[in-house]
Every structure is written in C-alpha cells, then in structure tokens.
Amino acid sequence: MKNGPQTDDTIRQQEALTREIADTEQQLKSLTKKYQNFGSVAGQEIQTAGKKMQDVGDKISGAGTNMPRLSPVRLASLRKIRMRLCKCFPGLLSSPVS
Missing domain, CATH: 4.10.910 (30s ribosomal protein s13; domain 2)
Incomplete structure (x- = not known):
C-alpha cells in the first residue's frame, strides 16, 4: 500500500484486514489442536488394535502348545x-x- 493520508475508508479496510488476520490465526490454532487430538486418538486406537491382535496370537500359540x-x-x-x-x-x- 502507498503511504498516504488515511481516510475513513482506508482505516475501515485496515481494521477489517486486522480482524480477518486475527480470525484466520484463531482458526489455524483450532485446526492445529484438532489435528494433534486426532493424531493422539488415532495412535491410541492403533495401539489398542495391535494389543488385541497380539492377544489373539498369544491365544492361538497357547492352544497349539496345550494340545x-x-x-x-x-x-x-x-x-x-x-x-x-x-x-x-x-x-x-x-x-x-x-
């Protein structure tokens, strides 16, 4: 932007841009937090599934040795x-x- 006299119109535009930047930053923070929560939940679900598979494998192995x-x-x-x-x-x- 040119540096010149600020009119009411340019002041309103600048304030609108400042509000838009603040809103965008807030949305980014919110999305970042959601992504982190998703990652931790997905990781926990994968760990749970892995534990269940390991339990099934242990039971199958145990059945073979107990026969x-x-x-x-x-x-x-x-x-x-x-x-x-x-x-x-x-x-x-x-x-x-x-």
Whole structure:
C-alpha cells in the first residue's frame, strides 16, 4: 500500500484486514489442536488394535502348545484300529496305514 493520508475508508479496510488476520490465526490454532487430538486418538486406537491382535496370537500359540501330543503307543493303536477297519470294511478307507 502507498503511504498516504488515511481516510475513513482506508482505516475501515485496515481494521477489517486486522480482524480477518486475527480470525484466520484463531482458526489455524483450532485446526492445529484438532489435528494433534486426532493424531493422539488415532495412535491410541492403533495401539489398542495391535494389543488385541497380539492377544489373539498369544491365544492361538497357547492352544497349539496345550494340545496333547500323540504318543507313539497311541499312534500305533490308532494305526491298528484303522487297519482292522480297512479289513472289515474294504471300501471305508481308501488306503491302508503307511
């Protein structure tokens, strides 16, 4: 702007611009705060989801380790039973125990 005599019109324009700048600064502060809050909330939700996934994984791992294993004796008994079933009912099982 030229430096010249200030008229009522230029004074009103300058005051309007000053108010607009103040409003814009306030909006910027508000948006910055909203963005920070969003970031922290989103981060918390991601952490919660990650914790839930870890819990599910732990439960799946625990289920696998808690399942009883077949001992060689039990496995041999099951094979004998299968062989007998194959002899008694030839079409029941397609192949004998290996």
